[in-house]
Amino acid sequence: MSADRHRALVRLPPDGRGRTRVAVAERPAPRLDPGDVLLAPLVAGVCGTDWQILHGLRDDPSPVLGHEGTARVVEPGTSGLRTGALVTVNPTHPDDPSFLLGHNLPGLWAERTRIPASAVRAGLVLPVPDTARRPEVAALAEPLASVLYGRDIALTAARPASVVIWGDGVVGRLARKVWQREVPAPRVLLVGRGTDATAPDDPRLPGLLAELPSPVCALLATWRTGTREALTEVDRHIRGTLVADVHAGLAAGPVPLSCGEPDVAALRADNCGGLPRQPLVHRFARPGGPLLLHGHRGVSRDHLERAVALLSDAAFTTDDVLTHEVDLAGAAELINSVLAAPRREADGRRVLKVAVRPGGA
Incomplete structure (x- = not known):
């Protein structure tokens, strides 16, 4: 990674069955507008919605997926957050459908992710206590x-x-x-x-x-x-x-x-x-x-804060849910192998939650 480039897990053109495999590729650094916040994702989850997009069951256009996880603040702008703070992002803006992280905007499967000012003002970037359990678990917060x-x-x-x-x-x-x-x-x-x-x-x-x-x-x-x-x-x-x-x-x-x-x-x-x-x-x-x-779409800030608190409770175990932890290259290999297989398995184990470490924090 350099000042003007970063690595990301980028979707490839769809194949004959509509599936979009992924590859690690370099992308230009996000250009920040006033009020934007730049994040370095620490851990990003692969969720069921991501699998549906990758299988061609949804038409979400973002070239970089990932809407759940934790990140470090790289450039806080006017947000009031401190540089280096650990945060999570609420991926759904209840009043602005143009913000849907990892769906119509580049998401967290990258070394750098831009959060636009409208989402920052709405309080969608939430501080996470550094005392929380290991960061992989935070992929389960959303x-x-x-x-x-x-x-x-x-x-x-x-x-x-x-x-x-x-x-x-x-x-x-x-x-x-x-x-x-x-x-x-x-x-x-x-x-x-x-x-x-x-x-x-x-x-x-x-x-x-x-x-x-x-x-x-x-x-x-x-x-x-x-x-x-x-x-x-x-x-x-x-x-x-x-x-x-x-x-x-x-x-x-x-x-x-x-x-x-x-x-x-x-x-x-x-x-x-x-x-x-x-x-x-x-x-x-x-x-x-x-x-x-x-039913419902998205979550509130309160729901995310309660989820983080619950995940910090040692009595709330997650080992049966968080099944795989990989870096960007490992994520590309795992995702592409699952897309080509009849069952969602990797390394001899059923794939439930995948925690991806982009490595740019």
Whole structure:
């Protein structure tokens, strides 16, 4: 890295199947406007949304992905942050859709990342205590904050007697940890492909869903290609009050359910970045009991701060979620090998959260 160049994990042109592999490449130093902040990413996560972009399931244009992690402040501008301070970034601006870090703006998979003044003024660059646990864990702050946001909304609708978590990836496993910390802890059923989960095609699953005590909170944390099926299944088999947290994305348009055909994608986006203060939960009548449907986009500063504090708690273990730690070159090798493979595995282990160390801090 030099004063005018830095390394980044850059997306390559899509192949015939729409996949964009990545390569380590040099990029010009970001040009700063007044009020901008320049960061040196310390650790950046690879999340499920990134995998969807890389697989061509989303059309986000940023050449450099990465919207979760920690960084050191290189040039603080007028932010009031000190040079060298450890920070994290809230990747979603609730009032400015032009700022979506790692989606439509270059993200944290780089030795240098520019945060524009509008995001700095909105308080999206948050100091992180240097006393926090090892920085790799901070790659989990944004997904954990999203889990906390979804749980907060669900609890405004009903206090669940049981929880279904459909999807045993990073969000699903963090959600299980969060819900199991509740006092009293509700019964939790994890649906996924891991050895500690019930498979979606397990013939016992409909019966397990039907016998869950009401109210039931169903967190749908699948890939966007599986969201409709997961929602349809919980709607079909769960009786009593069903609080459905549509955490995963899905295509716009009507979804046939026992209550009718709501546009779930539109309803999911009603809550964004902690707003409105009283979150929106949509109530539908259905034969098996009321359906209380919600979702959200982004997180608030409060959610991120709570997530960082929780990750600093030694009792909140993450070894089963943070599966791989790599530098930029290692990240390129891992990502490209996963894109070419039938299963998301690397080094003989299932890939959940990848922590990338760009190396420029």
